[in-house]
Amino acid sequence: MRYLLELKEDDGLCRQAQNSGTFYLFHNLFPFLQKVGSKHLAPQISASELKRILKKFKQNKQKLEDSVLIGCSDECMAYFALDLGSLEKMDIESELKGSFIELRKAFFQLDGKDAPLLSLAQALLRWHDTHKYCSKTGQPTQKNLAGSKRVCHTNGIIYYPQMSPVVITLVSDGSRCLLARQASFPQGMYSALAGFCDVGETLEETVRREVAEEVGLEVESMWYSASQHWPFPNSSLMIACHATVWPQQNEIRVNKLELEAATWFSLEEVVEALRREPRPLKQEDGRFSLWLPPKWAIAHQLIQEWVKQQSTMPA
Numbered sequence: 001m002r003y004l005l006e007l008k009e010d011d012g013l014c015r016q017a018q019n020s021g022t023f024y025l026f027h028n029l030f031p032f033l034q035k036v037g038s039k040h041l042a043p044q045i046s047a048s049e050l051k052r053i054l055k056k057f058k059q060n061k062q063k064l065e066d067s068v069l070i071g072c073s074d075e076c077m078a079y080f081a082l083d084l085g086s087l088e089k090m091d092i093e094s095e096l097k098g099s100f101i102e103l104r105k106a107f108f109q110l111d112g113k114d115a116p117l118l119s120l121a122q123a124l125l126r127w128h129d130t131h132k133y134c135s136k137t138g139q140p141t142q143k144n145l146a147g148s149k150r151v152c153h154t155n156g157i158i159y160y161p162q163m164s165p166v167v168i169t170l171v172s173d174g175s176r177c178l179l180a181r182q183a184s185f186p187q188g189m190y191s192a193l194a195g196f197c198d199v200g201e202t203l204e205e206t207v208r209r210e211v212a213e214e215v216g217l218e219v220e221s222m223w224y225s226a227s228q229h230w231p232f233p234n235s236s237l238m239i240a241c242h243a244t245v246w247p248q249q250n251e252i253r254v255n256k257l258e259l260e261a262a263t264w265f266s267l268e269e270v271v272e273a274l275r276r277e278p279r280p281l282k283q284e285d286g287r288f289s290l291w292l293p294p295k296w297a298i299a300h301q302l303i304q305e306w307v308k309q310q311s312t313m314p315a
Protein backbone atom coordinates (compact mmCIF):
# COMPACT_ATOMS: atom_id res chain seq x y z
CA MET A 1 0.00 0.00 0.00
CA ARG A 2 2.77 2.38 0.98
CA TYR A 3 4.76 1.45 -2.14
CA LEU A 4 1.74 2.39 -4.28
CA LEU A 5 1.56 5.76 -2.54
CA GLU A 6 5.29 6.32 -3.19
CA LEU A 7 4.78 5.53 -6.89
CA LYS A 8 1.95 8.05 -7.05
CA GLU A 9 4.01 10.75 -5.36
CA ASP A 10 7.39 10.18 -7.02
CA ASP A 11 7.59 10.35 -10.84
CA GLY A 12 11.21 9.09 -10.86
CA LEU A 13 10.31 5.97 -8.87
CA CYS A 14 7.26 5.43 -11.03
CA ARG A 15 9.37 5.65 -14.21
CA GLN A 16 11.65 2.91 -12.82
CA ALA A 17 8.59 0.79 -11.97
CA GLN A 18 7.26 1.23 -15.52
CA ASN A 19 10.50 -0.22 -16.87
CA SER A 20 10.17 -3.39 -14.80
CA GLY A 21 6.40 -3.64 -14.38
CA THR A 22 3.65 -5.39 -16.33
CA PHE A 23 0.95 -3.88 -18.53
CA TYR A 24 -2.70 -4.49 -19.29
CA LEU A 25 -3.37 -3.21 -22.79
CA PHE A 26 -6.45 -1.36 -24.07
CA HIS A 27 -7.53 -0.03 -27.46
CA ASN A 28 -9.92 2.91 -27.24
CA LEU A 29 -10.91 1.59 -23.79
CA PHE A 30 -11.51 -2.02 -24.98
CA PRO A 31 -9.26 -4.36 -22.90
CA PHE A 32 -6.96 -6.85 -24.63
CA LEU A 33 -8.17 -10.37 -23.80
CA GLN A 34 -7.39 -13.94 -24.72
CA LYS A 35 -10.16 -16.52 -24.77
CA VAL A 36 -9.51 -19.81 -22.97
CA GLY A 37 -12.58 -22.08 -23.19
CA SER A 38 -15.56 -20.01 -22.03
CA LYS A 39 -13.37 -17.67 -19.94
CA HIS A 40 -11.57 -14.50 -20.89
CA LEU A 41 -8.10 -13.87 -19.49
CA ALA A 42 -6.36 -10.51 -19.44
CA PRO A 43 -2.66 -11.14 -20.13
CA GLN A 44 -0.10 -8.97 -18.38
CA ILE A 45 2.54 -7.90 -20.88
CA SER A 46 6.07 -7.35 -19.55
CA ALA A 47 7.76 -3.97 -20.05
CA SER A 48 10.39 -5.54 -22.33
CA GLU A 49 7.73 -7.23 -24.50
CA LEU A 50 5.77 -3.98 -24.68
CA LYS A 51 8.88 -2.05 -25.75
CA ARG A 52 9.47 -4.65 -28.48
CA ILE A 53 5.89 -4.19 -29.72
CA LEU A 54 6.13 -0.39 -29.62
CA LYS A 55 9.35 -0.55 -31.62
CA LYS A 56 7.79 -2.91 -34.17
CA PHE A 57 4.89 -0.47 -34.66
CA LYS A 58 7.29 2.47 -34.90
CA GLN A 59 6.27 4.01 -31.60
CA ASN A 60 8.64 5.82 -29.27
CA LYS A 61 9.24 3.92 -25.99
CA GLN A 62 8.23 7.18 -24.25
CA LYS A 63 4.69 5.92 -24.98
CA LEU A 64 5.08 3.80 -21.81
CA GLU A 65 4.69 7.05 -19.86
CA ASP A 66 1.10 7.41 -21.09
CA SER A 67 0.23 4.42 -18.90
CA VAL A 68 -1.58 4.60 -15.58
CA LEU A 69 -0.72 2.74 -12.38
CA ILE A 70 -3.45 0.30 -11.32
CA GLY A 71 -1.85 -1.77 -8.55
CA CYS A 72 1.08 -3.91 -7.51
CA SER A 73 1.81 -7.47 -6.39
CA ASP A 74 2.87 -8.47 -2.87
CA GLU A 75 6.43 -8.49 -4.25
CA CYS A 76 6.12 -4.82 -5.35
CA MET A 77 5.78 -5.58 -9.06
CA ALA A 78 3.75 -2.63 -10.36
CA TYR A 79 0.80 -3.13 -12.76
CA PHE A 80 -0.01 -0.48 -15.35
CA ALA A 81 -2.63 -0.01 -18.06
CA LEU A 82 -1.87 1.53 -21.43
CA ASP A 83 -4.27 2.48 -24.22
CA LEU A 84 -2.86 1.79 -27.70
CA GLY A 85 -5.78 3.48 -29.47
CA SER A 86 -3.42 5.35 -31.81
CA LEU A 87 -2.22 2.05 -33.35
CA GLU A 88 -3.99 -0.23 -35.83
CA LYS A 89 -6.16 -2.55 -33.71
CA MET A 90 -5.96 -5.63 -35.92
CA ASP A 91 -2.17 -5.49 -36.19
CA ILE A 92 -1.74 -5.62 -32.41
CA GLU A 93 -4.37 -8.36 -32.11
CA SER A 94 -2.54 -10.59 -34.56
CA GLU A 95 0.84 -9.81 -32.99
CA LEU A 96 -0.36 -10.69 -29.48
CA LYS A 97 -2.88 -13.41 -30.44
CA GLY A 98 -6.00 -12.11 -28.76
CA SER A 99 -8.65 -9.41 -29.20
CA PHE A 100 -9.72 -6.08 -27.83
CA ILE A 101 -13.22 -6.75 -26.51
CA GLU A 102 -15.79 -4.33 -25.10
CA LEU A 103 -15.42 -4.66 -21.31
CA ARG A 104 -19.18 -4.88 -20.77
CA LYS A 105 -19.34 -7.97 -23.04
CA ALA A 106 -16.45 -9.78 -21.36
CA PHE A 107 -16.99 -8.62 -17.78
CA PHE A 108 -18.78 -11.66 -16.43
CA GLN A 109 -16.49 -14.18 -18.15
CA LEU A 110 -13.38 -12.64 -16.64
CA ASP A 111 -11.18 -14.22 -14.03
CA GLY A 112 -12.00 -13.00 -10.48
CA LYS A 113 -8.63 -11.22 -10.19
CA ASP A 114 -8.73 -9.56 -13.62
CA ALA A 115 -12.22 -8.05 -13.40
CA PRO A 116 -11.57 -5.46 -10.64
CA LEU A 117 -8.18 -4.50 -12.13
CA LEU A 118 -9.61 -4.01 -15.64
CA SER A 119 -12.56 -2.14 -14.22
CA LEU A 120 -10.24 0.26 -12.39
CA ALA A 121 -7.93 0.54 -15.41
CA GLN A 122 -10.74 1.39 -17.81
CA ALA A 123 -12.22 3.95 -15.42
CA LEU A 124 -8.84 5.65 -14.97
CA LEU A 125 -7.98 5.65 -18.68
CA ARG A 126 -11.43 7.07 -19.49
CA TRP A 127 -11.04 9.79 -16.88
CA HIS A 128 -7.66 10.87 -18.33
CA ASP A 129 -9.07 10.83 -21.86
CA THR A 130 -11.90 13.20 -20.87
CA HIS A 131 -9.90 15.53 -18.59
CA LYS A 132 -7.16 16.73 -20.90
CA TYR A 133 -8.05 20.40 -20.36
CA CYS A 134 -8.52 22.57 -17.30
CA SER A 135 -12.19 23.52 -16.94
CA LYS A 136 -11.21 26.91 -15.49
CA THR A 137 -8.42 28.09 -17.83
CA GLY A 138 -9.05 25.90 -20.89
CA GLN A 139 -5.31 25.08 -20.92
CA PRO A 140 -4.02 21.48 -21.31
CA THR A 141 -3.59 19.56 -18.04
CA GLN A 142 -0.67 17.20 -17.46
CA LYS A 143 -0.89 13.81 -15.79
CA ASN A 144 1.65 12.74 -13.16
CA LEU A 145 3.47 9.57 -14.17
CA ALA A 146 1.26 7.22 -12.13
CA GLY A 147 -1.89 8.88 -13.48
CA SER A 148 -3.31 9.51 -10.01
CA LYS A 149 -3.91 13.21 -10.83
CA ARG A 150 -3.70 15.88 -13.54
CA VAL A 151 -2.35 19.39 -13.00
CA CYS A 152 -3.08 22.66 -14.80
CA HIS A 153 0.34 24.35 -14.68
CA THR A 154 -1.15 27.77 -15.54
CA ASN A 155 -2.84 28.11 -12.17
CA GLY A 156 -1.78 25.01 -10.20
CA ILE A 157 -5.24 23.43 -10.02
CA ILE A 158 -4.98 19.70 -9.31
CA TYR A 159 -7.66 17.38 -10.69
CA TYR A 160 -8.16 13.93 -9.14
CA PRO A 161 -10.01 11.02 -10.79
CA GLN A 162 -13.71 11.13 -9.98
CA MET A 163 -16.33 8.51 -9.31
CA SER A 164 -20.04 8.79 -8.56
CA PRO A 165 -21.50 7.18 -5.45
CA VAL A 166 -24.41 4.85 -6.24
CA VAL A 167 -26.58 3.07 -3.71
CA ILE A 168 -27.79 -0.43 -4.58
CA THR A 169 -30.52 -1.69 -2.24
CA LEU A 170 -32.18 -5.04 -1.76
CA VAL A 171 -35.62 -4.40 -0.29
CA SER A 172 -37.43 -7.05 1.76
CA ASP A 173 -40.90 -7.13 3.33
CA GLY A 174 -39.85 -9.80 5.81
CA SER A 175 -40.59 -12.90 3.73
CA ARG A 176 -40.02 -11.77 0.13
CA CYS A 177 -37.45 -9.63 -1.65
CA LEU A 178 -38.04 -6.99 -4.28
CA LEU A 179 -36.20 -7.35 -7.57
CA ALA A 180 -36.52 -5.05 -10.56
CA ARG A 181 -35.41 -4.78 -14.16
CA GLN A 182 -34.62 -1.92 -16.51
CA ALA A 183 -35.63 -2.27 -20.15
CA SER A 184 -31.93 -2.39 -21.06
CA PHE A 185 -31.24 -5.52 -18.94
CA PRO A 186 -30.92 -8.87 -20.79
CA GLN A 187 -34.24 -10.79 -20.94
CA GLY A 188 -35.26 -12.37 -17.64
CA MET A 189 -32.57 -10.70 -15.53
CA TYR A 190 -33.69 -8.95 -12.35
CA SER A 191 -31.56 -7.13 -9.82
CA ALA A 192 -31.69 -4.89 -6.76
CA LEU A 193 -32.70 -1.21 -7.02
CA ALA A 194 -29.88 1.19 -7.86
CA GLY A 195 -29.58 4.97 -7.94
CA PHE A 196 -27.02 7.78 -7.94
CA CYS A 197 -26.56 9.84 -4.77
CA ASP A 198 -27.60 13.46 -5.17
CA VAL A 199 -25.26 16.21 -3.98
CA GLY A 200 -25.78 16.86 -0.26
CA GLU A 201 -27.48 13.52 0.46
CA THR A 202 -26.44 10.93 3.03
CA LEU A 203 -26.51 7.27 1.93
CA GLU A 204 -29.56 6.72 4.12
CA GLU A 205 -31.39 9.56 2.37
CA THR A 206 -30.46 8.16 -1.06
CA VAL A 207 -31.79 4.71 -0.14
CA ARG A 208 -35.10 6.17 1.08
CA ARG A 209 -35.46 8.47 -1.95
CA GLU A 210 -34.55 5.84 -4.56
CA VAL A 211 -36.90 3.21 -3.09
CA ALA A 212 -39.73 5.78 -2.96
CA GLU A 213 -39.01 7.10 -6.48
CA GLU A 214 -38.62 3.74 -8.21
CA VAL A 215 -41.21 1.52 -6.50
CA GLY A 216 -43.29 3.89 -4.31
CA LEU A 217 -42.38 2.19 -1.00
CA GLU A 218 -41.36 3.65 2.35
CA VAL A 219 -38.19 2.22 3.94
CA GLU A 220 -38.60 1.05 7.53
CA SER A 221 -34.96 0.16 8.30
CA MET A 222 -31.73 -0.23 6.38
CA TRP A 223 -28.15 -1.41 6.90
CA TYR A 224 -24.91 -1.38 4.97
CA SER A 225 -23.48 -4.56 3.46
CA ALA A 226 -20.43 -3.92 1.22
CA SER A 227 -19.16 -1.86 -1.72
CA GLN A 228 -17.74 -2.39 -5.20
CA HIS A 229 -16.25 -0.27 -7.95
CA TRP A 230 -18.40 -0.33 -11.11
CA PRO A 231 -16.97 0.93 -14.40
CA PHE A 232 -20.20 1.35 -16.44
CA PRO A 233 -21.12 3.78 -17.93
CA ASN A 234 -18.59 5.84 -15.94
CA SER A 235 -16.82 5.19 -12.71
CA SER A 236 -19.20 4.51 -9.80
CA LEU A 237 -18.73 3.37 -6.24
CA MET A 238 -21.59 0.94 -5.67
CA ILE A 239 -22.63 0.99 -2.00
CA ALA A 240 -24.74 -2.05 -1.24
CA CYS A 241 -27.47 -1.94 1.43
CA HIS A 242 -30.35 -4.04 2.70
CA ALA A 243 -33.65 -2.35 3.50
CA THR A 244 -36.97 -3.46 4.93
CA VAL A 245 -40.45 -2.05 4.39
CA TRP A 246 -43.52 -2.66 6.55
CA PRO A 247 -45.24 -5.95 5.51
CA GLN A 248 -48.61 -4.10 5.58
CA GLN A 249 -47.36 -1.40 3.20
CA ASN A 250 -45.81 -3.45 0.43
CA GLU A 251 -47.81 -2.51 -2.66
CA ILE A 252 -45.35 -1.78 -5.47
CA ARG A 253 -45.98 1.25 -7.70
CA VAL A 254 -43.38 0.93 -10.47
CA ASN A 255 -41.92 4.12 -11.93
CA LYS A 256 -42.14 3.16 -15.60
CA LEU A 257 -39.76 5.95 -16.60
CA GLU A 258 -36.94 4.16 -14.76
CA LEU A 259 -37.95 0.50 -14.56
CA GLU A 260 -39.64 -1.99 -16.86
CA ALA A 261 -40.86 -4.12 -13.95
CA ALA A 262 -40.47 -4.67 -10.21
CA THR A 263 -41.88 -7.68 -8.34
CA TRP A 264 -41.77 -9.40 -4.96
CA PHE A 265 -40.06 -12.80 -5.15
CA SER A 266 -40.36 -15.62 -2.62
CA LEU A 267 -37.36 -17.33 -1.04
CA GLU A 268 -37.99 -20.46 -3.17
CA GLU A 269 -38.06 -18.46 -6.42
CA VAL A 270 -34.83 -16.67 -5.52
CA VAL A 271 -33.05 -19.87 -4.41
CA GLU A 272 -34.03 -21.53 -7.69
CA ALA A 273 -32.83 -18.53 -9.73
CA LEU A 274 -29.47 -18.56 -7.90
CA ARG A 275 -28.96 -22.14 -9.13
CA ARG A 276 -29.40 -21.09 -12.78
CA GLU A 277 -26.63 -19.99 -15.09
CA PRO A 278 -26.53 -16.17 -15.24
CA ARG A 279 -27.86 -15.88 -18.80
CA PRO A 280 -31.23 -15.64 -20.62
CA LEU A 281 -33.20 -18.91 -20.63
CA LYS A 282 -36.42 -19.09 -22.68
CA GLN A 283 -39.18 -21.28 -21.25
CA GLU A 284 -41.68 -23.36 -23.26
CA ASP A 285 -44.33 -20.63 -22.89
CA GLY A 286 -41.95 -18.15 -24.54
CA ARG A 287 -41.25 -16.24 -21.32
CA PHE A 288 -37.79 -15.97 -19.82
CA SER A 289 -36.85 -17.62 -16.51
CA LEU A 290 -35.76 -15.37 -13.68
CA TRP A 291 -31.96 -15.11 -13.46
CA LEU A 292 -29.76 -12.94 -11.29
CA PRO A 293 -26.53 -10.95 -11.64
CA PRO A 294 -23.43 -13.19 -11.62
CA LYS A 295 -21.48 -14.22 -8.53
CA TRP A 296 -19.15 -11.35 -7.99
CA ALA A 297 -21.59 -8.54 -8.89
CA ILE A 298 -22.47 -6.87 -5.62
CA ALA A 299 -26.21 -7.34 -6.30
CA HIS A 300 -25.59 -11.10 -6.24
CA GLN A 301 -23.90 -10.81 -2.87
CA LEU A 302 -26.88 -8.86 -1.47
CA ILE A 303 -29.27 -11.55 -2.71
CA GLN A 304 -27.13 -14.36 -1.23
CA GLU A 305 -27.05 -12.54 2.11
CA TRP A 306 -30.84 -12.16 2.07
CA VAL A 307 -31.28 -15.89 1.38
CA LYS A 308 -28.94 -16.76 4.26
CA GLN A 309 -30.74 -14.37 6.55
CA GLN A 310 -34.14 -15.90 5.65
CA SER A 311 -32.88 -19.40 6.36
CA THR A 312 -31.64 -18.42 9.83
CA MET A 313 -34.86 -16.58 10.78
CA PRO A 314 -37.23 -18.35 13.20
CA ALA A 315 -40.28 -19.79 11.33
Ligand SMILES: NC(=O)c1ccc[n+]([C@@H]2O[C@H](COP(=O)([O-])OP(=O)(O)OC[C@H]3O[C@@H](n4cnc5c(N)ncnc54)[C@H](O)[C@@H]3O)[C@@H](O)[C@H]2O)c1
Pocket: 164, 166, 168, 191, 192, 193, 194, 195, 196, 197, 230, 232, 233, 234, 236, 238, 258, 293, 299
Ligand atom coordinates in the same frame (compact mmCIF):
# COMPACT_ATOMS: atom_id res chain seq x y z
N1 LIG B 1 -29.46 -2.41 -10.74
C1 LIG B 1 -28.33 -3.06 -10.72
O1 LIG B 1 -28.28 -4.25 -10.48
C2 LIG B 1 -27.06 -2.44 -10.98
C3 LIG B 1 -25.98 -3.26 -10.81
C4 LIG B 1 -24.74 -2.74 -11.00
C5 LIG B 1 -24.59 -1.44 -11.37
N2 LIG B 1 -25.65 -0.64 -11.55
C6 LIG B 1 -25.36 0.73 -11.92
O2 LIG B 1 -25.94 1.63 -11.03
C7 LIG B 1 -25.97 2.90 -11.67
C8 LIG B 1 -27.16 3.66 -11.23
O3 LIG B 1 -28.36 2.99 -11.52
P1 LIG B 1 -29.55 3.73 -12.26
O4 LIG B 1 -29.20 3.94 -13.69
O5 LIG B 1 -30.77 2.96 -11.92
O6 LIG B 1 -29.53 5.17 -11.52
P2 LIG B 1 -30.75 6.18 -11.19
O7 LIG B 1 -31.90 5.40 -10.66
O8 LIG B 1 -30.18 7.27 -10.36
O9 LIG B 1 -31.22 6.72 -12.59
C9 LIG B 1 -30.32 7.17 -13.59
C10 LIG B 1 -30.57 8.66 -13.85
O10 LIG B 1 -30.03 9.41 -12.78
C11 LIG B 1 -29.53 10.66 -13.25
N3 LIG B 1 -28.21 10.86 -12.66
C12 LIG B 1 -27.99 11.52 -11.49
N4 LIG B 1 -26.68 11.55 -11.18
C13 LIG B 1 -26.04 10.90 -12.16
C14 LIG B 1 -24.67 10.58 -12.40
N5 LIG B 1 -23.69 10.95 -11.56
N6 LIG B 1 -24.35 9.85 -13.50
C15 LIG B 1 -25.32 9.45 -14.35
N7 LIG B 1 -26.63 9.74 -14.19
C16 LIG B 1 -27.01 10.44 -13.09
C17 LIG B 1 -29.60 10.61 -14.77
O11 LIG B 1 -30.70 11.36 -15.16
C18 LIG B 1 -29.83 9.14 -15.08
O12 LIG B 1 -30.63 8.96 -16.22
C19 LIG B 1 -25.90 2.63 -13.17
O13 LIG B 1 -24.69 3.16 -13.63
C20 LIG B 1 -25.85 1.12 -13.29
O14 LIG B 1 -24.92 0.72 -14.28
C21 LIG B 1 -26.88 -1.12 -11.34
Ligand SMILES: [Mg+2]
Pocket: 193, 194, 195, 214, 258
Ligand atom coordinates in the same frame (compact mmCIF):
# COMPACT_ATOMS: atom_id res chain seq x y z
MG1 LIG C 1 -32.35 3.28 -10.68
